[in-house]
Amino acid sequence: MTTRRTFTLLLLTVLAMLACVPLARAAEPEATERMAVPQPVNLLRNGSFEGGLLYWHNTNENKRLVEEGKVGRYALRIDGDWVASAPWPAKRDGTYTVSFWAKAVEGEANVGVAMAPSAREEAVNAGRLWSKKAGQSAKLTEEWQRISFTWPTDVPTTGFWPQPHYMVHFGGKGILIDGVTVVEGDKGTADYLPRRAVEVVAECQNLPGYAGAKGNIFEQDAEAQVAAHVSNPGPRKRDITIRWQLMDYEGVDPVAGDASGGDAGKAIDEKLTLDPGQTISLIKPLKLTARGLVLARVSVLDGNGEVIDSSDFPLTTLPYPANATKPDMRQRFGGSFAGGTGVLDKFQRLGFGWTRWYPGQKWHDFEPEEGKYNWQDDKFQIAFDRGVACHITLYGWPKWIMDKDLPLPRDMRWKADDARWSNLENLTAWDKFIVAITDHFRGKPVVFEISNEPGFDKWDNHLAEYVKFNERTAALIKKTDPKALVMLDNVYTNPSRPNSRLLKDGDLTNIDLWSWHDYHGGWLNDAQGITRIRQMLDEAGTNPGKGKHIEIWFNEGWAFTNTAVDEPIACTSLTSAQSTNAIFDSVAEMTVAGQEKTVLFHTAYESHGMSFWDYSGPGTMLWDWYNNPMPLVAAWNVLNYHIGVSDEVGLVRPPSANFAIFHDLRNDRGVVIAYADRGAKEDVTVELPDLGKGLLIEDAMGNHQPAPRKLVLSKTGRPALLYNPEARTSGKAFYEKLEGLDRKHSGFVSQGEGGVTEWRLPATWEGKEKGKPDGGVVEADGKPVWKAEQVWPADPMKAENYRPLVWGGTQWSASADGVGGQPQFQIKDDAAEFGTRAPHGTPPALRTAALSFVVPADGDYQVLGTASARMWDSKNKTDLLILRRTGQSVELVKQLEIGNGEKKGFEGVKLTAKAGDIISLVPRIQGMYAGGTLWVRDLRITGGKR
Numbered sequence: 001m002t003t004r005r006t007f008t009l010l011l012l013t014v015l016a017m018l019a020c021v022p023l024a025r026a027a028e029p030e031a032t033e034r035m036a037v038p039q040p041v042n043l044l045r046n047g048s049f050e051g052g053l054l055y056w057h058n059t060n061e062n063k064r065l066v067e068e069g070k071v072g073r074y075a076l077r078i079d080g081d082w083v084a085s086a087p088w089p090a091k092r093d094g095t096y097t098v099s100f101w102a103k104a105v106e107g108e109a110n111v112g113v114a115m116a117p118s119a120r121e122e123a124v125n126a127g128r129l130w131s132k133k134a135g136q137s138a139k140l141t142e143e144w145q146r147i148s149f150t151w152p153t154d155v156p157t158t159g160f161w162p163q164p165h166y167m168v169h170f171g172g173k174g175i176l177i178d179g180v181t182v183v184e185g186d187k188g189t190a191d192y193l194p195r196r197a198v199e200v201v202a203e204c205q206n207l208p209g210y211a212g213a214k215g216n217i218f219e220q221d222a223e224a225q226v227a228a229h230v231s232n233p234g235p236r237k238r239d240i241t242i243r244w245q246l247m248d249y250e251g252v253d254p255v256a257g258d259a260s261g262g263d264a265g266k267a268i269d270e271k272l273t274l275d276p277g278q279t280i281s282l283i284k285p286l287k288l289t290a291r292g293l294v295l296a297r298v299s300v301l302d303g304n305g306e307v308i309d310s311s312d313f314p315l316t317t318l319p320y321p322a323n324a325t326k327p328d329m330r331q332r333f334g335g336s337f338a339g340g341t342g343v344l345d346k347f348q349r350l351g352f353g354w355t356r357w358y359p360g361q362k363w364h365d366f367e368p369e370e371g372k373y374n375w376q377d378d379k380f381q382i383a384f385d386r387g388v389a390c391h392i393t394l395y396g397w398p399k400w401i402m403d404k405d406l407p408l409p410r411d412m413r414w415k416a417d418d419a420r421w422s423n424l425e426n427l428t429a430w431d432k433f434i435v436a437i438t439d440h441f442r443g444k445p446v447v448f449e450i451s452n453e454p455g456f457d458k459w460d461n462h463l464a465e466y467v468k469f470n471e472r473t474a475a476l477i478k479k480t481d482p483k484a485l486v487m488l489d490n491v492y493t494n495p496s497r498p499n500s501r502l503l504k505d506g507d508l509t510n511i512d513l514w515s516w517h518d519y520h521g522g523w524l525n526d527a528q529g530i531t532r533i534r535q536m537l538d539e540a541g542t543n544p545g546k547g548k549h550i551e552i553w554f555n556e557g558w559a560f561t562n563t564a565v566d567e568p569i570a571c572t573s574l575t576s577a578q579s580t581n582a583i584f585d586s587v588a589e590m591t592v593a594g595q596e597k598t599v600l601f602h603t604a605y606e607s608h609g610m611s612f613w614d615y616s617g618p619g620t621m622l623w624d625w626y627n628n629p630m631p632l633v634a635a636w637n638v639l640n641y642h643i644g645v646s647d648e649v650g651l652v653r654p655p656s657a658n659f660a661i662f663h664d665l666r667n668d669r670g671v672v673i674a675y676a677d678r679g680a681k682e683d684v685t686v687e688l689p690d691l692g693k694g695l696l697i698e699d700a701m702g703n704h705q706p707a708p709r710k711l712v713l714s715k716t717g718r719p720a721l722l723y724n725p726e727a728r729t730s731g732k733a734f735y736e737k738l739e740g741l742d743r744k745h746s747g748f749v750s751q752g753e754g755g756v757t758e759w760r761l762p763a764t765w766e767g768k769e770k771g772k773p774d775g776g777v778v779e780a781d782g783k784p785v786w787k788a789e790q791v792w793p794a795d796p797m798k799a800e801n802y803r804p805l806v807w808g809g810t811q812w813s814a815s816a817d818g819v820g821g822q823p824q825f826q827i828k829d830d831a832a833e834f835g836t837r838a839p840h841g842t843p844p845a846l847r848t849a850a851l852s853f854v855v856p857a858d859g860d861y862q863v864l865g866t867a868s869a870r871m872w873d874s875k876n877k878t879d880l881l882i883l884r885r886t887g888q889s890v891e892l893v894k895q896l897e898i899g900n901g902e903k904k905g906f907e908g909v910k911l912t913a914k915a916g917d918i919i920s921l922v923p924r925i926q927g928m929y930a931g932g933t934l935w936v937r938d939l940r941i942t943g944g945k946r
Contacts, residue, residue: 040183042193043088043096044168045567047180049074050279051201051229054311055086055567057167057625070101070144071179071192072231073279077105080173086567087118087165088182090153098168099148099188100180104140112137112171115151115182118570119161126155129169140175148188159520165570194233195309198240198274202298202313203227205283210627213345215604217629218317223285226313228298230282232274240308241301244268244284246294249564249631249701250577250716251312255290291319292634292701293564314564316629319702320641322351324387327445329353330645330665332591333636334388334599335622336556339606341382346604348386350633351640354599355388356555362396362452367433370400375440384445391487391555391599392441394434394473395451401429407458408465416464421472424479434473438480447513448477449487449555455496463501470502474510487513487553494533503540508547515553517601519620521560521572521579523586523678527593527651528810528828534594535770535809554590555599559583563624564631571619580631581675581717584700585658587639588673588719592648592660635700642671642721649731654741655763656684656830657713661738663731664723670731672722672738677829679937680715687711689737694726749780755944759785759853765827767807776804776812787852788812788825789920794839794846796881796922797890805849811835814847822931823849832936838876838925848923852885853941855917861943862910863919867896867936868903874930875900878923882909885918893919898934913943 045055050072053059063083069075076083090096102111114135116123123129136149157164170177179192205225208214218224228242245267246255254265268284286296299310331353337343340358347355359365359379367373383390396402401409412428414420427435438448450473451457459466474486490496494516495503502508514537518524530552537547561579562569569575574582587598603622622632642664649661649670660673676684688709697711698704698721707722722734743763750758759780765788767775778786788805792814795801805812811826824835837847855861869878882894894909913919919941923934 040185040187040189040193042181042183042189042195044085044180044182045195046199046201047085047182048072048192048194048199048231048233049076049178050199050231051311052203052227054201054203054313054565054626057084057086059083066176068176069178072233072277075101075176075178078170078172078175078177082169082171084170085168085180085182086565087167087570089568090164090166091184092153092157092164094153094184095150095186096153096166096182096184097148097150097186097188098180098182099146101144101146101178101192102138102140103144103176104142105174105176106142109140109175110137110172111140111147111175111177113149114169115149115166116169117155117161118165118167119158122155122158122161128155135169135171146188146190150186150188161571162573163569163571165568192233197234198238198300198308199231199233200242200298200300200309200311201229202296202311203229204296204313204315210623212342213349215346215349215623215629215633216316216627217349217633218288218315220288220291220317222288222317224288224296224315225283226286226296226298227281227283229279230274230300231279232276235276237276238274239271239303240274241269241271241305242282243297243299243301244286245297245299246286246288246290246315247297247312248290249293249295249580250718251295251297251566255294286315288315288317290701291317291703292638292699293629293631295564310566312564312566314628314630316633318349318637319634320351320637321349322387322637322640324348324351324353325385327353327384327387327389328645329389329445331389331640332597332644332646333587333640334597335603336599336601337604337606338602339604340379342606343604344383344386344388347388350637351644352636353387353389353640353644354391354555354597355383356391356599356601357393358383358390361393363394363402363430363433364396364398366396366437367398370398370429373436373440375437380444380446389445389447391449392437392446393449393452394437395454395457405458407462408469412469414465414468416468421468424472424476430473431476434476435480438477438484442481442484447485447487449489449515450474452489453491453496453517454489454498455491455493459498463498464505466498467502467506471507471510478510485512486510487515489515489517489555491517491556495536503536503547506541508537508541508550511547511550513553514550515555517554517556519557519560521574522582524554524558524583525586525590525595527589528826530590530593530595532810551596552594553597553599554595555597556601557620559600559603559620559632561630561632563626563628565624565626565628576630578716580635580700581719583632584635584639584719585673585675585678585717588643588660588675589651589658591643592651592662594648631701634702638698638700638702638721642723643673646671647731650735650739652735652738652742653744653764654686655743655746656680657686659738659741661731661735667725667728669723669725669728670734672734673719674711674713674722675717675719676713676715678717679829679831680717683715684713685710686713686741689740691722691734691737692724692727692729695722695724697722747780749785752942756942757944759941761827761830761832761939762786763827763830765812767812770807770809773804773806773815775807783856784854785856787854787918789850789852790814790817790823791846791848791850791922792817794848796848796850796883796920796924797892799885799888799890802850802852802885802920812849817847819847820931822847825849825851830937832921832939834923834934834936836878836923836925836932836934838930839928840931844928846924850920850922851936852921853919855913855915855919855943857944858914859943860910860912861919861941862908863894863939863941864907864909865936865939866903866905867898867934869898869900869923869932869934871900871925871930871932874927874932876925876927876930876932878925878932878934880906880934880936881920881922881924882906883920883922884911884913885920886914900932
């Protein structure tokens with residue numbers, strides 16, 4: 001995904017050129033009693049502009065505060081360009097009204113207003129931005145006017161915009177804006193409607209600046225000058241306390257200072273009285289003793305100590321500043337960016353070792369005219385001098401040899417069976433370019449990516465030729481420089497359709513790297529997912545085993561996240577801290593499982609622009625729209641320092657916990673990254689073995705202290721790093737000491753009072769050989785307890801339709817009669833996970849699995865647990881059938897209907913059963929041609945002899 005679309009002055013042009021419309025009337029108070037009518041709520045932060053410009057985006061010298069306020073002391077002056085509010089949450093298919101005071105600075109002017117989704121692409125596609133129909137406008141004079149406009153919030157949510165959050169955009173030139181409110185409904189507000197009785201906005205007065213390596217990152221132990229802008233919009237005096245305090249990146253715990261002890265977490269309070277309509281600004285210095293990102297929280301408290309309002313401003317120091325001057329191609333992590341030296345300076349400081357899409361590159365960039373090359377050596381050298389190695393993406397569309405409607409050059413349109421594909425002496429235009437660029441970059445820290453996301457390049461009707469094209473290109477690169485590294489690329493589906501054909505029919509001998517792209521929030525993948533890719537490569541190709549040498553790289557996408565500023569989230573459902581924990585844990589797990597590189601996109605801009613995958617705030621970037629670092633800046637610096645150049649040792653998984661173990665090659669010591677399972681309901685405690693004197697524990701921000709023997713891992717996924725800087729304990733030694741904690745050693749049967757037994761799911765459930773059912777029955781005391789089964793034919797009410805699933809290498813799957821890999825079953829993060837399909841395939845039938853429990857003795861039994869479902873491509877519901885199988889009969893005990901995204905418990909499912917009966921859980925998707933996943937968590941079956 002490489003299309004750039006910078007968010008420029010186009011919005012302003014559209015808004016300002018709109019024909020003037022009659023001013024909307026100001027909302028009139030209702031005649032009914034005030035107490036009997038629900039009062040509207042203002043959804044915007046800092047709509048009175050009494051607290052700097054936090055919670056407003058795209059501000060610069062043309063959008064500034066002036067002391068000419070209609071509401072309070074300040075107003076926003078706009079002298080060209082546009083400004084947008086922070087996002088605010090809306091109801092789907094609702095109606096919302098924005099009201100504001102406005103006037104022209106001199107003479108007459110226009111103000112344009114739009115209410116658009118916070119996701120840029122969704123807003124444009126819906127006609128809510130960059131369109132004459134997008135906004136509404138009004139003509140202004142030098143007198144203040146109250147204006148209201150109403151819009152529906154009817155833009156459908158999507159995977160890129162799952163939360164219905166909107167923004168208000170203002171455009172104009174020579175205008176003043178003040179007292180902005182957004183309320184639900186079609187009636188505006190006659191005046192500014194305060195969010196709180198007293199409102200506060202935090203601001204840092206001495207940020208280091210964004211340009212170059214600065215990145216608004218403070219030096220360790222610096223003093224941040226934090227302002228509290230406090231306003232009293234009400235009609236009476238207020239006695240208040242203003243509190244300044246540093247909080248951790250999750251916003252939960254006060255920062256307690258460094259490991260030696262300190263009072264950096266102590267709050268600073270100041271009491272004062274605010275007159276009606278008064279705005280004050282007070283500044284306090286806060287010492288940044290803690291590493292990484294901390295939140296400067298400024299709160300206003302009433303006389304009883306209750307918080308009236310608060311505002312968070314993120315402040316960042318870097319735990320391990322780096323300064324590489326030449327690339328180390330072992331380095332595991334990197335990112336892409338728009339711009340040049342300034343972002344590379346940031347990469348150098350963070351310790352990133354890779355980038356992609358710098359400089360502008362593809363065949364048409366390198367060879368704009370036949371035989372005339374533009375290698376851009378000066379730009380590549382800028383990256384190399386800062387320790388950053390580069391991708392070179394080869395495939396492109398020079399007009400002198402390529403046509404947009406066909407994927408092959410004009411002199412290379414051969415059928416797959418043409419003998420010319422194997423003749424490397426007769427060089428086409430593409431071949432000459434390949435030989436020239438490989439020779440030119442010989443010995444330089446680059447990798448050659450044959451094409452970017454070939455699934456989008458019209459290869460679908462030329463799949464056989466795609467195989468030959470890549471085989472020939474890779475062979476030419478290796479012939480020219482045997483040490484060159486050659487990459488294939490995929491997006492979303494892994495493999496993409498063209499590369500699926502290549503894995504089936506191609507020779508992988510000359511392919512070194514397998515890359516993939518994905519864009520979403522939260523976890524990218526896990527150990528099982530990377531293991532699945534590894535197995536796919538190992539088994540692929542016309543020469544069995546020839547894919548085993550290929551490394552797995554991720555090199556574009558992911559990382560949708562939100563600003564650490566406490567505004568409503570704009571994208572995904574994760575806060576900045578939640579994204580940080582998920583990304584840190586996922587990177588650790590993917591890396592230890594065999595993903596060699598993780599290279600992000602887009603991580604930063606030289607100067608801010610936006611692309612379709614970016615949202616209000618950061619999108620895929622590590623700096624938000626205010627140019628403030630997010631917690632990910634420090635987190636990636638920690639990852640670069642500890643495991644950026646490392647060997648993976650192994651993954652140990654104690655119950656509900658995970659230990660990804662590495663050997664840090666730069667510091668010659670082991671590093672353990674520990675975190676709780678995804679979706680953990682409570683914190684997880686692990687009693688550590690003796691890991692040596694001097695063991696430290698460190699958080700994702702780089703703060704360390706002596707490690708306890710009883711390790712508590714937060715249910716939020718907050719990672720903990722363990723290492724020994726004194727003894728330099730190796731990663732192998734850590735693994736040997738920790739392996740005994742792995743959940744595979746845990747039992748799943750426990751005895752209760754009165755002879756009642758409880759059976760839980762086994763902590764791990766793996767087969768013995770791929771393609772075989774061995775291991776599909778889990779035993780206890782030599783007797784079968786759990787069985788992984790396929791239902792085929794698809795009627796679960798017939799006992800003869802149950803047969804064993806077979807081991808697929810990372811999950812249990814169908815021995816035959818499956819569709820698209822379904823049915824599947826696996827134990828994942830302590831949950832039973834079913835991958836199923838509604839009637840589909842030939843014949844169109846349900847593809848489902850069964851989790852079955854073999855009743856050990858006559859008695860009364862109870863099935864307990866929680867089920868949740870997610871559909872992949874529909875909103876179909878899933879029925880979970882709880883069945884009792886007795887001999888040749890099947891009885892329905894309970895049927896639960898679970899909606900897409902819904903969670904249901906099934907406590908109280910009771911039945912009487914005899915020894916040898918089978919209790920089966922079978923998911924069944926409603927409708928046709930839909931696929932989905934069902935999770936059963938906290939599953940227990942209890943019972944005993946009667």
